[in-house]
Amino acid sequence: MANPAVQAAPVEDQESGNGPLPRQIPFIIANEACERFSFYGMRNILTPFLVSTLLLFLPQADRASEAKHVFHTFVIGVYFFPLLGGWLADRFYGKYNTIFWMSLVYVAGHACLAFFEDNLQGFYFGLFLIALGAGGIKPLVSAFVGDQFDKTNKKRAKVVYDAFYWSINFGSFFASLLMPLFLKNYGPAVAFGIPGLLMAVACVVFWAGRKRYVHVPPAAPNPDSFTRVARTALLAQKPGQGRPGLAVAIIGVAGAIASLCMTPSWGFVIAACLALVLLLAFGGIGTGMQLERARGLHPDYAVEGVRAVLRILIVFALVTPFWSLFDQKASTWVLQANNMVSPMLSVFGFEFQLLPAQMQAVNPILVMLLIPLNNLLFFPVLRKIGVEPTPLRRMTAGMVFTSSAWIVIGWVQLQMDGGTPMSILWQLLPYVLLTMGEVLVSATGLEFAYSQAPASMKGSIMSFWILTTTVGNLWVLIVNSSVKNDAVLGHIASSGFGLIAFQMFFFAGFALLTALVFGFYATKYKMVDNYRVEKQA
Template identity: 85%
Template sequence: MSQADQHAGNGPLPRQIPYIIANEGCERFSFYGMRNILTPFLISTLLLFIPLEDRASEAKHVFHTFVIGVYFFPLLGGWLADRFFGKYNTIFWLSLVYVAGHACLAIFEDNLKGFYFGLFLIALGSGGIKPLVSAFVGDQFDQTNKKRAKVVYDAFYWMINFGSFFASLLMPLFLKNYGPAVAFGIPGILMAVATMIFWLGNKKYVHVQPQKHNPDSFTNVARTALLARKPGQSRPGLTVALIGAAAAVASLCMSFSWGFVIAACTALVLLLAFGGIGTAMQLERARGAHPDEAVEGVRAVLRILVVFALVTPFWSLFDQKASTWILQANNMQSPMLSLFGWEFKVLPAQMQAVNPLLVMLLIPFNNFAIFPLLRKIGIEPTPLRRMTAGIALSGLAWIIIGWIQLSMDAGTPMSILWQLLPYAVLTMGEVLVSATGLEFAYSQAPAPMKGSIMSFWTLAVTVGNLWVLIVNSSVKNEAVLGHIATSGMSVIAFQMFFFAGFALLTALAFGLYATRYRMVDNYRSDDGQTQTCYGTVPTKS
């Protein structure tokens, strides 16, 4: 490899990357393997003591409580890694907790408390390592090979879907034919293998040490900015932050009427939003008390959080493929198909396997066909441009699914295969948003905040699901139902077009923000230090 290539960031791939990629493939199989059979197992086996008419509702409650935990614990994992133990140690030890959780599911298949304890351990382990593995990938790159990172992040995301695809196909069969002990035990074995593979690469990894007791951390700089006084001036930023804190407390007080999940998620959103706005309003007051680099680092984080906030509507659309789209598929015709002489009937739940399969096809298609074509015609597919297009495509997918629903409401029989088109469009949006977001989040985050930034990226999924819960709760209101009735559409069709419009408006806002976003370069230099290079052209995103 020439010095020119290294200077341009095109140096060789780190040799340790295959250990992390293989670890991710096994871990994702273990997670999706247990998650995809959780609800049917609860309904058919563990919740038999609950009346039949309430069993499905309770299973959904347990499932979504578990998922909320998975996407909240990244905050804990990111904090532990950034402040105390480093990414490698945090990933390794929480992976062992993860394995223990799988063991509990297999052992306590008929014990409610033991099984729920296993779900807690998996949520802690899976959620805790979720932001760190992708950040750990980025740690292996420096200025000499940083342009190879996109290829690796795409491979990383490809492996996630590889594991998800085969787990979606195989684990329901193991549950049906061999029982829950085997069905939950196999994912546990895969997670143990994942942990072993990760450990084998230990001596080859680049280990970025945590910054303990950092006086110039994000929270310290933000606290200084909010509390700093200037003669003759008020503290409007602090006032905004306190309003957010009061609103968060009020939200928690609404738990009895809203439900704990909506109230807690809303409280967190209010704290982050108002606290971030307040800090931005007074950030310059932290100069002098903290180095300019620390102040600019906080500014970079706040700008990243705006990007994450604008991505949350995408997740509100994407995650409903596992709920709203399946409900629609239940009312569609399932044809008999023949493949290599084997006839089978397409079931609604099996459509979920289409998504990871398309991801594995679309990632190389984009890299070898679409992106080179765009560059040839003079359009550089930068991260923020890709994410803008991805959000818009998710809105288009929901326009298509809404058209299908209107046709069904009009009495037109529709084959389940019609859903292939919106699945393809939504998956293209996913590849452009989710895979790109991992790369973007790492490259923009200051060194002391990389683990935490990745945890905020996963938290965006939780906030996206919050919008779904709020919309679903609002359609129970008589006034809202009356307004929907005047549109001439069914409630489900109205919601589909509402979410489509939500995504398209967000894509417009995201694109406008992208033109003002100033990209930074927070990859390590080849001497092991983090080099931050701030862009000079604000419109290049």
């Protein structure tokens, strides 16, 4: 029996790729809109809730730091669990089943936040479940959309991915505006319960389309995957030669074990994530040193694919500081806004007062404005004056914009530390700079990675790209923990800056220095084109 999701198309549409939009797509789009509202709805009120309610048992001076630690630990989990979700879908259960069951875990996490609003362990368990559910489905939903298309309607896929993008920012905008109001006026049970209800609706909608979807079964294990080629390269021996690459990889393993042994001092999240970074960094270097030894044992295309991934990983490593800065808009910037003056605003005769967490709504609005502005105005102007905005140039500029945002936000903090009352509207300029950095780095990063990775390695690249966010938030946790050291605090005090302002300028310098290194590496990087070649009739 024919799959009901597959629709017949006229011959001319089959040849052009302009066949009809699959009937099942609205179910997935509606699911995505509800899921994104639920995620951003709870995430954007997490920091203010922790400071004002859940962490009241701590001394007041320690609450902001602990709230940042909890928030960025949660974000690390969200961007680590995609590895688990992708593995389960690819090897065992397929995308649909993994998305559906992980979504139910997601709903259970929201329920815990609403029910355990005054119970630390119960609330943190809810955050763990949301990280597991949201992270588990993160790499699968967009790929599941792609599964619904074939060569007869492939050109319609862009319309759907554009709708995905808009649904994400649409959900983020309204969640950022509304959830702080619900938290203030109705309390945390309602404020966290509403996102939970939206996630439950997302599950129901997704389930309702189950008989219409195209279900691609899990793929058989690939004997020439990235990890198998890397393992072959590291273990292969040549007569009369040692294995220096394997020695480097072993150093990474030893460093990872040492990091895990520091768990009592550093905490499990920092120790485990740093161990992962050491394994990837030293394992990647070691693999590169001996990669040619895999040739002949694996096809040439697989060996060259691993080489391409290793080159891309250098770019990805240099992008991690961007995520350190970007994700702090929902922690450090919200905490700063808590101490700023919120003026009364009037829009169409309606007066209202912005809440600190509502400033995050500026980001999705700016994203939807800046991307078309770049494509229709800025990039064409650059091309007319002879400057091609290549992906690596865009990403370099994006990191500079991000650093500039933190210089401005640091200046604002200095004024506040000096006793000058500052309006919350002063955060608008940093938000503009930060969002410009986002659209130049985040949106461009996947385009760059997709074009550079061979077809057989594109899945590996997606996993590594998601991990850049985990590593970026790891740097935040490390910095946040280091400033609890008396020697570090003494150094900061001698600098003449307050603690918060010092950290802001530190992150600005961190990103700017990385941008310079990134720009230099970009001049040495040789671009390739690994987009799929269409077969002509």
